[in-house]
Amino acid sequence: MQNTAAILLTQVRSYDMSMLFQGGLIWETTRHRKEGRDPVVARATDLCKRYGEGDNDVVALDHVTVEFRRNALTAIMGPSGSGKSTLMHCMAGLDTPTSGKAFIEGLEVSSMKQKALTELRRKEIGFIFQSFNPVPTLTAEENILLPLQIAHRPIDRAWFRKVVGVGGLENRLDHRPSQLSGGQQQRVACARAMMERSSVIFANEPTGNLDSRSSHGVLEFLRRCVREYDQTIVMVTHDPRAALFANRVLVLSDGRIVQDLDRPSYDDILAVFAQDDDPQNGPVEVEPRKDADQ
Numbered sequence: 001m002q003n004t005a006a007i008l009l010t011q012v013r014s015y016d017m018s019m020l021f022q023g024g025l026i027w028e029t030t031r032h033r034k035e036g037r038d039p040v041v042a043r044a045t046d047l048c049k050r051y052g053e054g055d056n057d058v059v060a061l062d063h064v065t066v067e068f069r070r071n072a073l074t075a076i077m078g079p080s081g082s083g084k085s086t087l088m089h090c091m092a093g094l095d096t097p098t099s100g101k102a103f104i105e106g107l108e109v110s111s112m113k114q115k116a117l118t119e120l121r122r123k124e125i126g127f128i129f130q131s132f133n134p135v136p137t138l139t140a141e142e143n144i145l146l147p148l149q150i151a152h153r154p155i156d157r158a159w160f161r162k163v164v165g166v167g168g169l170e171n172r173l174d175h176r177p178s179q180l181s182g183g184q185q186q187r188v189a190c191a192r193a194m195m196e197r198s199s200v201i202f203a204n205e206p207t208g209n210l211d212s213r214s215s216h217g218v219l220e221f222l223r224r225c226v227r228e229y230d231q232t233i234v235m236v237t238h239d240p241r242a243a244l245f246a247n248r249v250l251v252l253s254d255g256r257i258v259q260d261l262d263r264p265s266y267d268d269i270l271a272v273f274a275q276d277d278d279p280q281n282g283p284v285e286v287e288p289r290k291d292a293d294q
Ligand SMILES: Nc1ncnc2c1ncn2[C@@H]1O[C@H](COP(=O)(O)OP(=O)(O)OP(=O)(O)O)[C@@H](O)[C@H]1O
Pocket: 051, 052, 058, 059, 060, 078, 079, 080, 081, 082, 083, 084, 085, 086, 087
């Protein structure tokens, strides 16, 4: 009995030690990569994802190999069902690929144990979703800082001021969500993600619920964070105007990358949409790029 207890205790201790070691390893590896300025922040090799079986089998990702560069705003576009969200979820460790590998800062996300993955996500991966659900009783400032406070992480006030400045939120910090417009709320969501200083932020349709004016404010915020403050953003979008803010546009079709456009022009984006013959997606109206200076 005593022996069993001793073995159990040793197992628990070695498990704790291995988790500590894994956490430390993640921290050290990502720090070295960032300091070494490895130009690739995230990578997928031969990524496949199938859902269902037999007649219900769906190939969501079909041998996708791609690198995401640091300090870039990459847009992922493509028709509905082409695999955009699945790619993002597999890259961020929110879903597991059927085969192939996904890496963040050189660490293989696709085979990571749950606890290490949680640690990696907490430290190195940020998220912005289409719908932001701020805590209604908290102010904008409190909502922005909430994840850091929950994690007992220190708040870099200088960085906070820069982020809210770029987001144009200085005069809204003591407002509650009900006192903010949709665009302001989404900029609060972006500011929250920026505060974490993750290696990469995955944004899924960040302007999907916004009118074109509010979208512009959010996209300009994201673009400035990339250009001026070295952030790295991968954004899924159906919106051609959003893609005009990106340094690079990847186009997916049937789970494959069919185009990889570097700083695409208005005409390049139009051409992508001209090829999208899915009637569900409706006609596309793209305004000429007025503000872009890339
Ligand atoms: N959990 C799931 N179970 C079964 N099939 C799924 C699941 N998730 C996604 N799929 C299928 O995988 C394919 C890719 O889906 P995904 O959501 O990645 O596409 P998408 O390009 O993001 O689409 P949308 O633009 O409509 O959001 C689709 O055919 C979808 O129906």
